[in-house]
Amino acid sequence: MISIIMTIYKEPWEWLHSALESIINQSYQNIELIIVIDNPNYDDIDQLKNQLTKCNVKYICKTNLVNVGLVSSLNYGISLSTGDYIARMDSDDIACTDRLEKELEFLQKNNFDLISSDVKKIDERGNQIGNSYYTNNLMANDIKKIEKWQNVFWHPTWLGKRKVFEHLQGYRKIPFAEDYDFVIRALLRDYRLGQLSNQTVYKRVVSSSVSESKGLEQILIANELAKNYRQGKVMPLNYLTKIHINSNQSNRYKLIKKKFFNRKYLSIPRKIFFIGSLGTSKIGRIFLRNVLIQKIASLKIRHRKWG
Known part of the structure; x- marks a missing residue:
């Protein structure tokens, strides 16, 4: 079974509805949907629960008493899951119908521990604005070399074996780059990672996203993560105290x-x-x-x- 981890904060109902429908209608149906609402005042909780009760998918939906952030919400979601595999899904993206089927086949065929796929980019209205495609699948040796310089693992496309998430004890609190940090730690533990060239998710690019609103901080942290990985190390958490970005910068x-x-x-x-x-x-x-x-x-x- 695949456990799909989704967190919700303030995403519009239209986006969330589309994301849920894309998971509910997957061609691969041996799934459970784990939803963590990181906003006790989320306006569309009733609509969300109504949609979930009408679907045939096993689900767990929990609401945090206070806003605890993405990393804590993801780790909480993982702790609630029971699947042999864990997948990520963002609440403002749309999964292609055969996403999980293709990803699981790719992972099992190549004996990978964690994989991602390519994406199609859409804007806030759902219009396609570009692709981020590679013509070939990226195998384990490719990923080891690429990740020394940049992260190509699109977080909302992840599918991995449960043992990876348990062994690494989930995500660390690395703001704006918790996914890159996870990938590096997995590689340093000799897990096999790969990327499927198929575009399995419509990735929504929004002005309020971390990459748009916190771009400078994200790059500085990502560069430090990469530098440490090239040295065969995990970035120490105390590096975060050295980053001081003012509003002008x-x-x-x-x-x-x-x-x-x-x-x-x-x-x-x-x-x-x-x-x-x-x-x-x-x-x-x-x-x-x-x-x-x-x-x-x-x-x-x-x-x-x-x-």
Whole structure:
């Protein structure tokens, strides 16, 4: 059986309804749905429970007495689960009908312990805005090399053996990068990880997401996680006390990111000036380094060249 862990905070009912329907209608039906509501004042609890009582899927739905955050909610959900396999699902995403079937087949066929898949990106209205695709499946050796530089494991697509989550004692409280930290710890324990090239989830990109609102903090933590992994270590938690980002720095990063992804609208001279200016500030250099790492890693993934 597969236990699907979903946490809810303030997601609109329309998004949550679509997410639930996509799980309820999976082609693979030996599942249980574990829902943790991390908001005792969630407006749509009655609608949620009404939908759950009408479905034929085994479920557990719990509400935290106070807001405890994503990591604690995920670990609580895992503790409630009983499946041999554990899957993640975000409450604002949509799973393709055959997601679990394809992922389980891929995991079992290759004797993986934890896998992810590719995604299709949609906006807040559900319109497709892009793909994040790789042409080939990524096998265990590929993942070991890629994760030294960036995390390609889309969290809402995860499927893993229960023993991995139990052995690692769930997630650590690493803000904005608890999934990357989990992947690294799994690799350091010699678990076999892989990525399915099929796009099995419609990943909703929203302006209030962590990657959008806390992008600078997320990159700094991810870079430190990667650096420690390259040294064969797990990042010590005391590193988090060294990160001090003020609102001006955070807003500056958001502005750089927005301008970079809209650079096609700039004239060539302005585009050259903007790219060059990124090297003149610390935040600009952090952003540029991250973009270069992603581009280089993406090319290596597609062409299977690791040097």
